[in-house]
Amino acid sequence: MSKRGTYAVRISGLGEGDHEFSFELDRQFFESFEHPEIENGNVRAEVSLEKKPGVFSLHFTLSGEVEVLCDRCLEGFMTDISTNQSIFVKMGEDPGEIEDDVLMIHRDDHEIEVGQLMYEFIILALPYTKIHPEEGESTCDPEMLKRLDAHSLKETEEEDKSDPRWDALKGIIE
Numbered sequence: 001m002s003k004r005g006t007y008a009v010r011i012s013g014l015g016e017g018d019h020e021f022s023f024e025l026d027r028q029f030f031e032s033f034e035h036p037e038i039e040n041g042n043v044r045a046e047v048s049l050e051k052k053p054g055v056f057s058l059h060f061t062l063s064g065e066v067e068v069l070c071d072r073c074l075e076g077f078m079t080d081i082s083t084n085q086s087i088f089v090k091m092g093e094d095p096g097e098i099e100d101d102v103l104m105i106h107r108d109d110h111e112i113e114v115g116q117l118m119y120e121f122i123i124l125a126l127p128y129t130k131i132h133p134e135e136g137e138s139t140c141d142p143e144m145l146k147r148l149d150a151h152s153l154k155e156t157e158e159e160d161k162s163d164p165r166w167d168a169l170k171g172i173i174e
Helices: 027-031 115-125 142-151 155-160 164-173
Strands: 008-010 017-025 041-052 055-069 076-092 096-099 102-106 111-113
Touching (some): 017 115, 027 041, 027 115, 041 115, 076 115, 111 115
Antiparallel strands (some): 041 055, 055 076, 096 102
16 A cells, blocks of 8 residues: 555554544545546545554544546536445554455554545445436436437337348247
């Protein structure tokens, strides 16, 4: 994980038990990632660190809104996100990801970089299809909808176009 510093949870000097951290994730946060899927947003991140000997558990609560591109009209819009995620961190000699939810940091590390984790959790919280919310009528770009409609294949045209190579096989089914 890269060291962004601003989005790090300091672990040295903390006693055992629970510790709370808060982060405000804005345009600057999202632009710090190479090839970002999200370039703007306003997300509040609450991170709870539970420290035990040799292992840490991090619990993330992320809520807010992020700007995404509409899958239909390609215009940006704000969508709400909310997610709760947990990850475990162990100390050892070989830093890296052990499993999907278990990381290994070096014994000499004094902080855990959580910026990349928060970004990935936000990406995972996005809806599968990102389309402008419909408030009675579609709020998509009307010009783009006209262009899409002009290029869409009408159902009747699909039915009329029959491939003669398959006509003989249709008789078998009927």
